[in-house]
Structures are given as C-alpha cells and as structure tokens.
Amino acid sequence: MPEITTGAAGLALAALIGYLLGSVPFGLLITRALGMQDIRGIGSGNIGATNVLRTGSKGAALATLLLDAGKGAAAVLIARALWDEDAAQLAALAAVLGHLFPVWLGFRGGKGVATFLGVLFALAWPVGLAACLTWLAAVLVTRISSMGALAAATFSCVWAAFLGFAQVALLAATLGALVIWRHLPNIERIKAGTEPRIGRKHK
Secondary structure (H helix, E strand, O other): OOOOOOOHHHHHHHHHHHHHHHOOOHHHHHHHHOOOOOHHHOOOOOOOHHHHHOOOOHHHHHHHHHHHHHHHHHHHHHHHHHOOHHHHHHHHHHHHHHHHOOHHHOOOOOOOHHHHHHHHHHHOHHHHHHHHHHHHHHHHHHOOHHHHHHHHHHHHHHHHHHOOOHHHHHHHHHHHHHHHHHOHHHHHHHHHOOOOOOOOOOO
C-alpha cells in the first residue's frame, strides 16, 4: 500500500483512529463477558488491569493489561504504516486520551498506564522496555501498583532521551504527566499510608 501524504486531514484521521482504539474499555468488556459485576463498582472503580485483578481473576487482569497495551501499540503502528512518524506520535497521544476519556463511558475512563506503555513500545521498543522494567522494579520494592505507574511515568522521558529517542522524549513527558495527573488521588493515599498493596484485599 502506498504511503499517504500526511496533511491536516491525515493527522486528524490518525488522531481519530488512536482515540477510538484507546477508548475501547477492555477491562469492562472482559469482566462483563465473564459474568462479573460492573468493574466500576469494585475496588477503586477503575477499568484497568489492577482493579480487574481485585475481582480475583488473574486471567481477566492479564487479558486487560495486554489488550489495553495492545490498543495503544496498534494505534501507533496503524498511523505509522499509513502516514509517518508525526502521525504515529499523534495517534499515541490520542490513544492514551481515549483510554482516559472514553466516549463510550461518558468520558470517565482509566488511568492510562498499560496504554501508555503500549504506545511507548510501538514508538521505540527500547524506551518501552525501560519503562516496563522501571514499573516492575518499583512494584517489586513497594508492592504498590501505583508506585510502579508513577515511576514509569516519571522516568520514561529520561530513558527516551538517554537512549537517543529525542522526539519520543517530549511525547513521553507529556503522556507521563497525564498518567501522574490521573494518579493524584493515589499520591495522596501513598502519603497517608493508605494506598492498597498488591496481594491485599481492597477495603
């Protein structure tokens, strides 16, 4: 397929594709398909993998994680294949925004961590890998999922710059700021010592 010249219309279409893909609420769809109660009424009420894990289904949580990451990666790869790297970056931003503010759920979505990591992998896999390892290290040390998210969001732009992906660094900083913003309530609970830890039941 010949590459389509990227203009305003192409960028707008890339953003639309990214947003629509990002807004698919896989956590909600998976739990409904398995006959569980509305995930928005469980634990934190979030539609992401961490809250799905609170249902007790590790399989559902893993599927949510992979699909939420995959939809972000797909948005980037589609835009890159049809247009160029600028369109891919715009699609990445739109995919994360779609997860945060999905039109299907009245613009009340998740916190964007898995989708954020997915777009990083598709944009520059070394940066995505570094961000994932940062998330894993923070979670292993603290046993707090949100600490992993905050660490990955904070350091992703640093890894992008260090690994030579200067263009990705700016986008990573923007996306990281969005993830941190969505975690402000978690930050308050971390300060208060009330943030749930992995392996403990949410009260």
